[in-house]
Amino acid sequence: MQVSSRQRQFDALVRAHNGDLYRYAYWLCGDAALAQDLTQETFLRAWRSLDALRETDAAKAWLITILRREHARLYERKSFDTTDIGELDLDDRDSLSPEQLGEDSLVRAAMLQLEPKYREPLLLQVLGGFSCEEIARELGLGAAAVMTQLFRARQKLKHLLGAGRGEASA
Amino acid sequence: MNCLDYRRQLGADPRRETPEMQEHRRGCAGCAAHQARSLGFELALKRSLQVAVPDGLAERILLAQATGERGTRTRRRRRWGWLAAAAVLVAALGVGLQQLQLFAPLARQLVVHLQHEPEALLTHVPLPVAEIERPFAQRGVVLAAPLPAGISYAQPCPVGTMGSVHMVMPEPEGPVTVFFLPTHRERRGDYVDQGMHVRAVPMGTGTLALVAADTRHFDALEAGWRYSLEGTAATAAGAP
Ligand SMILES: [Zn+2]
Ligand SMILES: [Zn+2]
Numbered sequence: 485m486q487v488s489s490r491q492r493q494f495d496a497l498v499r500a501h502n503g504d505l506y507r508y509a510y511w512l513c514g515d516a517a518l519a520q521d522l523t524q525e526t527f528l529r530a531w532r533s534l535d536a537l538r539e540t541d542a543a544k545a546w547l548i549t550i551l552r553r554e555h556a557r558l559y560e561r562k563s564f565d566t567t568d569i570g571e572l573d574l575d576d577r578d579s580l581s582p583e584q585l586g587e588d589s590l591v592r593a594a595m596l597q598l599e600p601k602y603r604e605p606l607l608l609q610v611l612g613g614f615s616c617e618e619i620a621r622e623l624g625l626g627a628a629a630v631m632t633q634l635f636r637a638r639q640k641l642k643h644l645l646g647a648g649r650g651e652a653s654a
Numbered sequence: 655m656n657c658l659d660y661r662r663q664l665g666a667d668p669r670r671e672t673p674e675m676q677e678h679r680r681g682c683a684g685c686a687a688h689q690a691r692s693l694g695f696e697l698a699l700k701r702s703l704q705v706a707v708p709d710g711l712a713e714r715i716l717l718a719q720a721t722g723e724r725g726t727r728t729r730r731r732r733r734w735g736w737l738a739a740a741a742v743l744v745a746a747l748g749v750g751l752q753q754l755q756l757f758a759p760l761a762r763q764l765v766v767h768l769q770h771e772p773e774a775l776l777t778h779v780p781l782p783v784a785e786i787e788r789p790f791a792q793r794g795v796v797l798a799a800p801l802p803a804g805i806s807y808a809q810p811c812p813v814g815t816m817g818s819v820h821m822v823m824p825e826p827e828g829p830v831t832v833f834f835l836p837t838h839r840e841r842r843g844d845y846v847d848q849g850m851h852v853r854a855v856p857m858g859t860g861t862l863a864l865v866a867a868d869t870r871h872f873d874a875l876e877a878g879w880r881y882s883l884e885g886t887a888a889t890a891a892g893a894p
Pocket of ligand 1: 678684
């Protein structure tokens with residue numbers, strides 16, 4: 485009994501990208517349970533349109549596009565039903581040292597305070613590893629505009645962190 | 655290239671330095687120091703974004719795909735029936751491990767939940783009322799009276815297998831975390847877990863839990879929340 489090559493392709497896709505997609509989703513919505521839902525829904529959509537994917541190189545960008553769209557949909561839908569996603573909160577942040585946890589949580593909180601128009605290009609660059617040109621394509625913006633947003637995103641982040649810490653050097 | 659150009663380009667993409675940028679940095683101590691700081695910041699940022707991925711996420715996705723597919727393509731079912739079976743097995747294993755945590759006493763679960771969500775305690779700014787009402791509505795809770803003032807954090811969080819609304823009230827002496835578990839009934843009790851004081855009180859349809867470094871605000875908060883959730887007078891907290 486053999487698995488279809490389509491199934492095999494999907495399997496590989498899920499295993500290779502679920503972590504990146506989950507993290508991207510988490511930083512889009514700031515909610516672990518919602519991020520799991522978003523990630524799952526993204527892959528289910530990807531499965532249904534798997535034939536649209538030609539080269540595996542493009543898979544991550546493709547998945548992120550689906551994810552971003554799914555996220556937008558979720559927020560257009562006014563009342564999102566969360567009644568049965570309440571089971572899993574499987575963070576293991578306690579594997580970090582207290583200092584790391586302290587610093588990370590500051591950066592994390594600041595990240596969630598960034599406006600989406602700054603947060604998204606930064607996520608695409610730092611988490612996604614995309615170039616400015618690729619980010620511009622993904623967001624439907626000019627490369628120069630993306631450069632400006634990325635610059636401002638970091639400035640704002642540093643500002644937020646400076647304000648949070650009081651005396652730290654930005 | 656001048657310093658401003660250099661820093662602008664570096665701020666947009668710190669990992670990429672063009673030959674012109676490199677040339678400028680080599681001749682400019684200020685920008686060289688700036689680059690070192692930027693790269694340090696980049697490293698910290700990248701690390702912070704690496705939140706833990708939930709265990710078994712890939713298996714759950716594959717399971718959802720397999721079971722969804724079974725509904726739509728009955729003819730092909732047999733072909734990958736094994737996959738669904740394998741995924742079920744993996745998922746069951748995952749659940750078994752989680753249950754150790756899921757059925758820990760409530761106080762422990764709340765304290766652990768709080769430790770895993772440190773960002774909840776970082777802001778002191780009161781949220782707009784609508785943003786606090788939303789998680790209550792999501793959890794199907796109808797409020798009897800206006801909410802207490804000053805809530806700075808409100809999320810519809812899972813606590814073990816229970817749904818909760820997880821909130822923070824920043825008191826002058828330190829934050830008090832408030833959980834409302836609308837479908838979970840817990841006996842009244844005061845606990846100390848890992849240095850945190852926890853009070854659980856049956857309230858409304860479920861349980862209100864308060865978590866803080868000390869208990870000084872617990873009585874007042876309990877009364878205030880009873881008013882919001884039950885609409886009864888805020889004087890006799892805990893009285894019949
Ligand atoms: Zn310079
Ligand atoms: Zn929470």
